[in-house]
Amino acid sequence: MALKITVIGTGYLGATHAAAMAELGFEVLGLDVVPEKIEKLRRGEVPMYEPGLEELLHKHVAGIEGSSGRLRFTMDWAEAGEFGDIHFVCVNTPQRHGEYACDMSYVDSAIASLAPHLKGPALVVGKSTVPVGSADRLAAYLAEHAPAGADVELAWNPEFLREGFAVEDTLHPDRLVVGVRGERAEKLLREVYATPVAEGSPFVVTDFATAELVKTSANSFLATKISFINAMAEVCEAADGDVAKLAEAIGYDDRIGKKFLRAGIGFGGGCLPKDIRAFMARAGELGADQALTFLREIDSINMRQRGRMVELTRQELGGGAFLGKRVAVLGATFKPDSDDVRDSPALNVAGQIHLQGGQVTVYDPKGMDNARSLFPTLGYADSALEAVRGADVVLHLTEWREFRELDAQALGEAAAQRLILDGRNALDPEVWRKAGWRYRGMGRPTA
Incomplete structure (x- = not known):
């Protein structure tokens, strides 16, 4: 009999996972406690911008003409418990207010709501990013509170989605990690992921603790690499070097690699900053805090980049x-191909300059509504050209493709003065200089 899958939580991770499971051929039921979110999804509308996701929903959501009908949504826990053989938990784990530690209340609540409805054999699979040790605790809770008792197993299967590539990363993952305690759980997950495994995605089987640590370790390494090159940018500023050339040269070393060596205003978003802080907090609880003290400096370097961009702007303005x-800001989201403005370095820089008296106008291809709701006092424009009109300086702070393809000459005619600061080192300096602009990249005083 074909496996039936439920997805608990239909935010960024859950909506993508549910649509992808339907694409892989499974009957899927998505559950959420927010009525507005469920209504949107039932109409095939995406609660956030993610390339390819809306098309996938339209392909599978029941009730939409021409769809496979394999994907439905509900708010009923009893229906979900009865429907699913496998229950994927995809709820948020934000940073706890006023602390570094992660807030597990959404995960705990999801497990507590689901458990009473698990009356037969089932596998519950955690995908949320959680502190190591959580899976042990949740497995014990399920065994005690689910009517089926020991027939309800837990597994941990961390997600490695990149915003902007989430659909691709779910259907064609670069690796699948499953933390399991028994052969049945492993067998079921091999069945779920049979298609990507057949296409060559590595399938790594671990214990609970290792599966939980893989995600936080990967994010910590990524954060370290980004902050390393940003630290080198600070040194290049002091020594009149060029961090872009430095990154190119060290990137040829296979042991280092070229990816994530572009210096700039640092990382943000809803994952990387809170995940490395939660990792530090959990290491402290385990008595291993000294092992991760370096992450405090990684976090510090990252946050410092935002202030450095503000100061660089001040210097270049005299x-x-x-x-x-008048300051034009190109970019509001924390990264391109997303509408996510959570902990966005671009908006942080814009906000700091605004608070210091600058007249800031922001333009972003997809993040305008979210930016307005978070920073309503900033100015907003409907295009890059409108944002730049009359500006004394232009700040390039999110590396959207649209910005790399801008007509530097046309923008120059609209600006009060042709001064552009590249906070992502993603623009071609020669193109801008030929159009009469003074170009300045972070960590590239002589470029």
Whole structure:
């Protein structure tokens, strides 16, 4: 009999996972406690911008003309418990207010709501990023509170999605990690992921603790690499070097690699910053805090980049106050191909300059609505050209493709002065200089 899958939590991770499971051929039931979210998904509308996701929903959501009908949504826990052979838990684990530690209340609540409805054999699979040790605790809770008792197993299967590539990363993952305690759980997950495994995706079987640590370790390494090159950018500023050339040269070393060696205003978003902080907090609880003290400096370097961009802007405008200066900001999201503005370095820089008296106008291809709701006092424009009109300086802060393809000459005619600061080192300096702009990249004083 074909496996039936439920997905608990239909935010960024859950909506993508549910649509992808339907694409892989499974009957899927998505559950959420937010009525507005469920109504949107039932209409095939995406609660966030993610390339390819809306098309996938339209292909599978029941009730949409021409769809496979394999994907439905509900708010009923009893229906979910009865429907699913495998229950994927995809709820959020944000940073706890006023602390570094992660807030497990959504995961705990999901497990507590699901458990009473598990009356027959089932596998519950955690995908959320959690502190190591959580799976042990949740497995014990399920054994005690699910009517089926020991017939309800737990597994941990961390997600490695990149915003902007989430559909691709779910259907064609670069690796699948499953933390299991028994052969049945492993067998069921091999069945779920049979298609990507057949296509060559590595399938790594571990214990609970290792599966939980893989995600936080991967994010910590990534954060370290980004902050390393940003630290080198600080040194290049002091020594009149060029961090882009430095990154190119060290990137040819196979042991280092070229990826994530572009210096700039640092990382943000809803995952990387909170995940490395939660990792530090959990290591402290385990008595291993000294092992991760370096992450505190990684976090510090990252946050420092935002202030450095503000100061660089001030210097290039003559070193005085921002009062009366018109500043155009290209980019609001924390990364391109997303509408996510959570902990966005671009908006943080824009907000700091605004608070210091600058007249800031922001444009972003997809993040305008979210940016407005978070920073309503900033100015917003409907296009890059409108944002730049009359500006004393242009800040390039999110590396959207649209910005790399801008007409530098046309923008120059609209700006009050042709000064552009590249906070992502993603623009071609020669293109801008030929159009009469003074170009300045972070960590590239002589470029």
